[in-house]
Amino acid sequence: MRAPQTCVAILRIVVGAWFLKAVWTKLTLAYVAGVVPYPAVSARFLGFHPKRVAEFAADNPVGWYKDFLQTTVLPHASTFATLQAYGEVVVGLGLVLGLLTPLTAVIGLALALNYGLATQWMSFGQQGFHLLLITSMVIFVVTGAGRVLGLDALLRRRLRAWWLRWLV
Numbered sequence: 001m002r003a004p005q006t007c008v009a010i011l012r013i014v015v016g017a018w019f020l021k022a023v024w025t026k027l028t029l030a031y032v033a034g035v036v037p038y039p040a041v042s043a044r045f046l047g048f049h050p051k052r053v054a055e056f057a058a059d060n061p062v063g064w065y066k067d068f069l070q071t072t073v074l075p076h077a078s079t080f081a082t083l084q085a086y087g088e089v090v091v092g093l094g095l096v097l098g099l100l101t102p103l104t105a106v107i108g109l110a111l112a113l114n115y116g117l118a119t120q121w122m123s124f125g126q127q128g129f130h131l132l133l134i135t136s137m138v139i140f141v142v143t144g145a146g147r148v149l150g151l152d153a154l155l156r157r158r159l160r161a162w163w164l165r166w167l168v
Helices: 002-023 043-058 063-097 101-119 125-145 152-158
Strands: 027-032 035-042
Touching: 002 063, 002 101, 002 125, 035 063, 043 063, 043 101, 063 101, 063 125
Parallel strands: none
Antiparallel strands: 027 035
16 A cells, blocks of 8 residues: 555655755855856855854853864854755755655754754754654655655666665
8 A cells, every 4th residue: 555655755755845945035046157057055044043043052052062162163153054045955956856765854954953953942843843843854854755656766767876876
């Protein structure tokens, strides 16, 4: 029966769409030589990111994570803002398309764990939402969620090397 796999695929697509929605205001179009467009992190997000990280760190009860935010993320806020924005694009597109789903879900898991650690002390809603994201990412990794309604099924047939097949 394929109904369970189809349900997981629908969940994968919805979670991917959420990631794409989340990155919508973080990117803008920039141009190489004034001609070739590419997605760049918006100045608005680069300015907002350090303030938000400082808020997450302020009363965070997880000592080691608070230290990480204050001593590593804040001094390099533009780098982490860029990693976050492009990471959300990769996760969103990968999940919606079912492309390299295990790898995409591991990246999404890293993002969701960080979001959860940063915000878990703020409200019960934050705890529950990020726990659902983390659980969803684990399910996508272990079930081969991109093999139904996704491009991973096509890639899996073409990849012969065992060490590449784990990607799909």
